[in-house]
Amino acid sequence: MHIPVLRRELLELLNIKSGGIYVDCTGGAGGHAEEVLSKLTAGRLIIIERDPDAVERLKERFKGNPNAEVVRGNFKDIGSILKGLGIDKADGLYADFGVSSEQLSAPQRGFSFKLDGRIDMRMDYESGESAVDVVNRYSESQLAEIIYKYGEERFFKRIAYHIVSRRNLHPFENTLDLASVIKQAVPKKFHKQNQHPATKTFQALRIHVNGELEAAESLLREIGKCVEKGGRVAFISFHSLEDRLVKEYLHRYKSPCSCPPEFPICVCGKVPVFKTLTKKPITPSDREIKENPLSRSAKLRAAERI
Numbered sequence: 001m002h003i004p005v006l007r008r009e010l011l012e013l014l015n016i017k018s019g020g021i022y023v024d025c026t027g028g029a030g031g032h033a034e035e036v037l038s039k040l041t042a043g044r045l046i047i048i049e050r051d052p053d054a055v056e057r058l059k060e061r062f063k064g065n066p067n068a069e070v071v072r073g074n075f076k077d078i079g080s081i082l083k084g085l086g087i088d089k090a091d092g093l094y095a096d097f098g099v100s101s102e103q104l105s106a107p108q109r110g111f112s113f114k115l116d117g118r119i120d121m122r123m124d125y126e127s128g129e130s131a132v133d134v135v136n137r138y139s140e141s142q143l144a145e146i147i148y149k150y151g152e153e154r155f156f157k158r159i160a161y162h163i164v165s166r167r168n169l170h171p172f173e174n175t176l177d178l179a180s181v182i183k184q185a186v187p188k189k190f191h192k193q194n195q196h197p198a199t200k201t202f203q204a205l206r207i208h209v210n211g212e213l214e215a216a217e218s219l220l221r222e223i224g225k226c227v228e229k230g231g232r233v234a235f236i237s238f239h240s241l242e243d244r245l246v247k248e249y250l251h252r253y254k255s256p257c258s259c260p261p262e263f264p265i266c267v268c269g270k271v272p273v274f275k276t277l278t279k280k281p282i283t284p285s286d287r288e289i290k291e292n293p294l295s296r297s298a299k300l301r302a303a304e305r306i
């Protein structure tokens with residue numbers, strides 16, 4: 001079962017009003033949702049999730065709770081999802097980006113380089129291109145670009161070359177096969193003790209296949225319109241690309257002025273939309289990391305609508 005990360009910290013920052021409307025953009029196993037629901041007496045929690053299996057589990061978990069509404073969808077469509085539910089603005093919204101333990105530990109979902117299954121990696125496995133199509137069909141330069149851009153992997157060129165050389169002999173099907181080809185591509189002296197050499201490439205393929213950064217950016221672009229004054233937003237990221245995006249957007253919302261620095265006063269007229277609640281990102285305690293090693297790279301940032 002997925003263990004919710006930075007649970008107490010997230011809840012504190014959201015400052016839940018018992019009758020408010022909240023949006024969980026990444027339902028997952030419902031751990032964070034459960035915490036928020038425990039604070040709601042009359043309010044609503046809209047739980048968005050794009051993975052069909054997770055949606056079924058969330059519906060089952062919260063079926064007796066009148067305050068919970070599970071919606072299958074992509075948070076990039078936050079505006080139309082809320083509109084469809086008759087919600088103009090919410091009192092708070094949060095997202096816990098990335099994959100869940102349920103997705104990682106299901107071999108048939110093809111997310112893991114440790115469990116053998118067909119290379120898939122789609123959160124919504126009913127639509128879009130799967131990772132097996134990407135590794136078998138993309139050009140070497142396209143693969144290299146994805147591995148570099150979304151994996152920040154220094155051996156991106158070698159890995160792309162090895163993938164293409166191998167698939168020319170025999171197309172890829174399974175995760176362990178792909179992981180071992182990537183491992184061979186990374187020079188042995190750069191193998192780390194605590195990280196499989198395929199970690200970053202698998203991350204890159206997953207981010208690409210699910211359009212994760214594009215979805216996060218669409219959500220961040222919309223939050224000003226979706227949240228009431230005084231309402232809070234919070235985001236938990238697991239890699240630097242996502243955290244950078246959150247940081248940049250929250251900074252822009254806090255200081256939107258686009259006047260040249262030499263101007264003595266602001267003439268652009270852009271006013272702050274959010275104030276930041278976390279000067280630096282909140283990270284898990286040593287204790288949390290010990291209890292849940294998957295939390296180790298989590299970063300939480302939050303802001304309040306003004």
Ligand SMILES: C[S@@+](CC[C@H](N)C(=O)[O-])C[C@H]1O[C@@H](n2cnc3c(N)ncnc32)[C@H](O)[C@@H]1O
Binds near residue numbers: 003031054074076215
């Ligand atoms: C880290 S898990 C969330 C775990 C959850 N907070 C909990 O406590 O159980 C991320 C979840 O977000 C979902 N997800 C990722 N991107 C999404 C998107 N663009 N729209 C909707 N759901 C998304 C994934 O399918 C996954 O189940």
